[in-house]
Amino acid sequence: MVCFLYICTTESAPGTTLNINRIFLGRCLEYQELTKGTLIQPVKVNCTELWSVFAKAWIHKDPRSIVPSDFDEFFDTAKQTDLPKDKILLWSGTYGIAHEYSNQGRRYVTLEDSLIGYLVNGLTWCGMVCSKCDGINYVECPEFSDLPREANQAFWGGASRTFARTSSGMVRLMVSGTNENRQAYSKESYFGQFELPSLSSDVHLQVILVNFLDKIPLERCNTGSLVALQKDVESRGLSYSCTENPLDVLHLMCVSDPSATKCEIDRPTDVLSAPPSLPDVLSGRVRQRNELQDDFRVE
Amino acid sequence: MVCFLYICTTESAPGTTLNINRIFLGRCLEYQELTKGTLIQPVKVNCTELWSVFAKAWIHKDPRSIVPSDFDEFFDTAKQTDLPKDKILLWSGTYGIAHEYSNQGRRYVTLEDSLIGYLVNGLTWCGMVCSKCDGINYVECPEFSDLPREANQAFWGGASRTFARTSSGMVRLMVSGTNENRQAYSKESYFGQFELPSLSSDVHLQVILVNFLDKIPLERCNTGSLVALQKDVESRGLSYSCTENPLDVLHLMCVSDPSATKCEIDRPTDVLSAPPSLPDVLSGRVRQRNELQDDFRVE
Numbered sequence: 001m002v003c004f005l006y007i008c009t010t011e012s013a014p015g016t017t018l019n020i021n022r023i024f025l026g027r028c029l030e031y032q033e034l035t036k037g038t039l040i041q042p043v044k045v046n047c048t049e050l051w052s053v054f055a056k057a058w059i060h061k062d063p064r065s066i067v068p069s070d071f072d073e074f075f076d077t078a079k080q081t082d083l084p085k086d087k088i089l090l091w092s093g094t095y096g097i098a099h100e101y102s103n104q105g106r107r108y109v110t111l112e113d114s115l116i117g118y119l120v121n122g123l124t125w126c127g128m129v130c131s132k133c134d135g136i137n138y139v140e141c142p143e144f145s146d147l148p149r150e151a152n153q154a155f156w157g158g159a160s161r162t163f164a165r166t167s168s169g170m171v172r173l174m175v176s177g178t179n180e181n182r183q184a185y186s187k188e189s190y191f192g193q194f195e196l197p198s199l200s201s202d203v204h205l206q207v208i209l210v211n212f213l214d215k216i217p218l219e220r221c222n223t224g225s226l227v228a229l230q231k232d233v234e235s236r237g238l239s240y241s242c243t244e245n246p247l248d249v250l251h252l253m254c255v256s257d258p259s260a261t262k263c264e265i266d267r268p269t270d271v272l273s274a275p276p277s278l279p280d281v282l283s284g285r286v287r288q289r290n291e292l293q294d295d296f297r298v299e
Numbered sequence: 300m301v302c303f304l305y306i307c308t309t310e311s312a313p314g315t316t317l318n319i320n321r322i323f324l325g326r327c328l329e330y331q332e333l334t335k336g337t338l339i340q341p342v343k344v345n346c347t348e349l350w351s352v353f354a355k356a357w358i359h360k361d362p363r364s365i366v367p368s369d370f371d372e373f374f375d376t377a378k379q380t381d382l383p384k385d386k387i388l389l390w391s392g393t394y395g396i397a398h399e400y401s402n403q404g405r406r407y408v409t410l411e412d413s414l415i416g417y418l419v420n421g422l423t424w425c426g427m428v429c430s431k432c433d434g435i436n437y438v439e440c441p442e443f444s445d446l447p448r449e450a451n452q453a454f455w456g457g458a459s460r461t462f463a464r465t466s467s468g469m470v471r472l473m474v475s476g477t478n479e480n481r482q483a484y485s486k487e488s489y490f491g492q493f494e495l496p497s498l499s500s501d502v503h504l505q506v507i508l509v510n511f512l513d514k515i516p517l518e519r520c521n522t523g524s525l526v527a528l529q530k531d532v533e534s535r536g537l538s539y540s541c542t543e544n545p546l547d548v549l550h551l552m553c554v555s556d557p558s559a560t561k562c563e564i565d566r567p568t569d570v571l572s573a574p575p576s577l578p579d580v581l582s583g584r585v586r587q588r589n590e591l592q593d594d595f596r597v598e
Contacts, residue, residue, distance in 0.1 A: 026325010029318040247557035258546035
């Protein structure tokens, strides 16, 4: 790492995302303006102050020394207590499909659609102790696996816990039964460690087991780690159900792989025999000014 | 509208999006960092300068006086000449489903996934002439329909033209045949006015006609305005094809409406007879640090 004067940076940094403060601020301001059309209630927060609260948790610190409580003030300030009932989607090992499914807070709400996750999703950050720099390491951050467990999980563990605590009603959990390298459920996962213990006991947990179409299913709802999951959920007093590739999720997978055998739809040749009647008036198109007020049929 | 000193603002502004400059800057910085995992090539641009170029097109001006050339410098500065061949998705009257389909530049690239559209998608802006304000009207912007056509279409018309000019190979156009208030194709649409005339003649235009499942189809590929579209496309020397509810798009609609008749999938009861073999080693979960490096099967 090389620092000159107060600037420690490089072009191809595997360290802190460049301009993280301005990206954070922009996202925060945007989140307050543009939740219309989603399931998320408008949020009022002082974004500059929120950045300060976030930053003081890790700036000018050795990333190995971070402890979970460092982010407590941030979680307290940014948490949403009015997340929509019955619409929370937790995920474990299914980031991509879970986020296609949630559709940016329009169909369901994931941690990354909530303010805490939205602000920093995809960003990297770590601090450094030095007298002549801004306390942010833009050059390199330690691999998560090189960090003490406490430091590694400080942010996303606390974020997951906060999110689960504010979830209510029927909560969905999307897991995968076709990953050779990890079971659908493990006590060691973020879900197992932070989310399950933080769910209210009146939550109904509905597990969505995703078995990707091009993979061999290694687990089913009544086998493998799902049995352990049901036990752990019920022992905490929550009710439980599990469904494998429910129709909507199956269709979602079929978008990327429509020729898969399991995607076969019986299509009649439904050609109109008479020409359709069309409205005479063409409406001029007004370009999207606010995507979130839009629906599927207007422009 | 009420202005005190240099500040003209209100809590529930139907005018310019509050903090538009910081939202723009954040999006611009983010776009440069986070295109990994999408079909979009990394972009290098001076974001502060880009804001200045954008702002000077409309700040301190009466919105009724804006002309298309005001944004030329912005489009020149922000345009991407390396958009992916065969992956461009144009849309007309289909904002919602087109963007679910493009999946934020992962499956296809829409105007709003390109830098020009990304920076301001969903935002509202207009200027004002006044000596004691910052030239931005945060209180009210004219309805598009109240503006002279030139001013109305200045930004999104030019943006659409710029995007179409940089499209190549097979270009898809998603239109809807189930909207009672507008035909699938009209010469007056943004596509008809700005995109079609700007496509290179070696482009193949593939029309995706979306007939929403809960609506009566008013048009088919070989009827109504689609006939006119084919004629207009071919008279410009482009090749043309049209497909109604192709399988992947049908599946996408079925995600929201899996019980629709047209979504019926023949599902065998595929229960495993023997317990699946599971890997012995549980891999610890590492939370998403960069969503764009992620794929569907890792976390």
